[in-house]
Structure formats: structure tokens, C-alpha cells
Amino acid sequence: MNARWNILYRGPLSSCNYGCRYCPFAKKRNTPAELREDVLKLGRFVEWVEAQAPREFGVLFTPWGEALIHRAYREALLRLGEMPHVRRVAIQTNLACQLDWLGAAERGTVALWCTFHPTETSAAKFAAKIHRLRALGIRHSVGAVGVKEHLPVIEELRSLLPEDTYLWVNALKGKPRYYGQEHIDFLSAIDPLFPINLRQHASRGKACSAGHTSFTVDGDGVARRCHFIETPIGNIHDPDFPSRLAPRPCSKVICGCHLGYVHLEELGLQQVFGDGLLERIPDGFSRAAGSS
Numbered sequence: 391m392n393a394r395w396n397i398l399y400r401g402p403l404s405s406c407n408y409g410c411r412y413c414p415f416a417k418k419r420n421t422p423a424e425l426r427e428d429v430l431k432l433g434r435f436v437e438w439v440e441a442q443a444p445r446e447f448g449v450l451f452t453p454w455g456e457a458l459i460h461r462a463y464r465e466a467l468l469r470l471g472e473m474p475h476v477r478r479v480a481i482q483t484n485l486a487c488q489l490d491w492l493g494a495a496e497r498g499t500v501a502l503w504c505t506f507h508p509t510e511t512s513a514a515k516f517a518a519k520i521h522r523l524r525a526l527g528i529r530h531s532v533g534a535v536g537v538k539e540h541l542p543v544i545e546e547l548r549s550l551l552p553e554d555t556y557l558w559v560n561a562l563k564g565k566p567r568y569y570g571q572e573h574i575d576f577l578s579a580i581d582p583l584f585p586i587n588l589r590q591h592a593s594r595g596k597a598c599s600a601g602h603t604s605f606t607v608d609g610d611g612v613a614r615r616c617h618f619i620e621t622p623i624g625n626i627h628d629p630d631f632p633s634r635l636a637p638r639p640c641s642k643v644i645c646g647c648h649l650g651y652v653h654l655e656e657l658g659l660q661q662v663f664g665d666g667l668l669e670r671i672p673d674g675f676s677r678a679a680g681s682s
């Protein structure tokens with residue numbers, strides 16, 4: 391039996407309907423021609439996944455901008471979700487889109503990684519959408535960037551979410567000693583895994599499943615072991631592509647992003663997240679258990 395492949399797909403789409411100040415991506419407006427190209431590349435990727443059956447797949451879309459405001463991505467999630475060999479298809483989203491289309495989604499397979507952006511929407515509006523996802527039976531994680539000025543509104547969001555909804559917090563790592571111990575304690579009470587996110591993990595020479603059972607794919611089919619190592623390992627459309635996947639040690643000094651370090655074997659996070667690895671839901675999460 392072939393091993394399951396977990397793929398992080400990022401096509402050329404790079405525009406967003408929001409304008410968050412802390413956005414790490416180069417915000418720009420895609421032209422109609424660029425958007426058409428993005429749709430074509432997305433379609434080719436979906437067809438490739440379909441043709442790989444019966445190999446099992448997990449797919450996480452990690453766009454540079456917001457994808458669910460585009461019909462092609464909503465349709466791609468629905469179509470991938472219906473493929474029996476696709477065990478999970480998830481997407482990072484700001485959740486600004488309407489949610490009715492998810493009524494047609496394969497429950498248990500389609501999942502959303504929902505990020506709250508306090509300068510663009512209110513905690514109440516965002517939480518209402520999360521409750522709608524819950525009513526629809528769509529798997530989801532919820533999170534926010536731990537900007538210190540946003541801690542009160544992150545706390546407000548926490549109070550508006552169901553107790554058993556995991557709320558992750560991404561640490562701001564650009565500024566040294568940005569957080570005091572009181573901030574770390576506060577955010578760790580909200581996200582028990584915040585201390586792991588806060589660290590830059592020394593990764594060089596260490597075993598990482600990125601490039602073996604997990605890898606990234608761009609719009610041209612170029613595969614890299616992760617978003618953080620530029621060197622391609624092959625192209626998914628080449629017949630010998632499976633032979634390019636192999637266990638290998640990390641070549642980077644540090645790995646500081648959840649999308650990467652979750653594959654760093656010494657951290658054991660594959661066991662912590664289990665079935666929710668792609669959409670960032672810890673296995674069996676409950677706040678009572680998480681904070682004990």
C-alpha cells in the first residue's frame with residue numbers, strides 16, 4: 391500500500407479582500423489574466439490528485455491571499471472532498487466568504503483553518519460564522535496572530551466560541567523579547583500549544599517528514615519539501631516523481647512556522663494533532679484536558 395501524501399498547495403493567487411497590517415505576504419491585486427491562470431493551474435492540480443487514486447491524500451491549500459472568495463477554490467474543495475482517496479481537504483481562510491456552499495461539502499473530509507483578523511472584522515461576527523460552521527458539521531480550527539494590542543479581542547473571541555473549539559495563537563516572532571511572561575501565560579491559557587509556536591525550533595540535521603510523506607506543490611506542479619526550503623525536489627507531473635520523496639534531515643538552521651515544525655519528528659506533533667494535522671485541530675482537544 392502506498393503511503394498517504396499530505397500536500398500543501400499554493401498557486402499563484404496573491405490577492406486578498408483584507409488588508410491586515412501584520413500580513414507577511416506581499417499584498418497586491420491580481421489582474422483578471424492572473425486570476426484565470428491561477429484557476430487553470432488549480433484545475434490541473436485537482437485533476438492530478440484525482441488521477442493518483444487509490445493513493446490516499448490530504449490536501450491543505452495555503453494561498454498567499456484569500457482563496458474562498460473565488461468560486462474555483464470553493465468548487466475545488468467540494469470536488470476533492472468527494473474523491474474517495476482524498477481523506478482530508480482543508481484551506482486557510484479569513485472566513486469572509488459566505489458559507490452556504492459548504493452545505494454540499496463532504497462532512498468529515500472538507501475542513502477549514504479559520505484565522506480571525508481583528509482589524510478587519512469583529513469577534514462577534516467571526517464567532518457567528520464559527521457557530522454556523524459547527525451547525526453545518528464542517529471541521530474547523532480557529533486562530534489569530536498574537537499581536538499584544540489584540541489580546542483583549544482574542545480573549546473576547548475565546549469567550550464566544552464553544553468550549554471544545556481549539557483556538558490557536560501564532561506568536562509574533564519578528565521582534566526580540568516582544569512578549570513578557572504575563573503575555574506568554576495569558577496566551578498559553580488560551581492555546582496550550584502556544585509555547586511550542588513561540589519557539590524557533592533548531593532543525594538542521596533533524597528528521598522531518600517534509601519531503602517524504604508531506605510536501606508542497608506550486609501552480610506549475612513544482613514540489614518542494616516544505617514552504618521554507620526553496621530547492622525543488624521534483625515535479626508532480628513527472629512519471630518518476632514518487633522516487634523523489636524520501637526521508638532526509640532538515641537543511642535549515644531553524645523552523646519557526648507551524649506549517650513546517652509540525653513535521654519535525656522530535657516534537658511528536660503528528661501524534662498530538664493526529665487526524666486533525668492538516669487543519670490544525672489537536673486530536674481529542676478539549677479545553678479542560680488542554681489546560682490541565
Ligand code: SF4
Nearest residue numbers: 406408409410413484
Ligand atoms: S487575511 Fe491573511 S492574506 Fe489577507 S491581508 Fe490578512 S493576513 Fe494577509
Ligand code: SF4
Nearest residue numbers: 593598616640645650
Ligand atoms: S524542519 Fe521545517 S524547514 Fe526543515 S524540512 Fe521540516 S518543515 Fe522544512
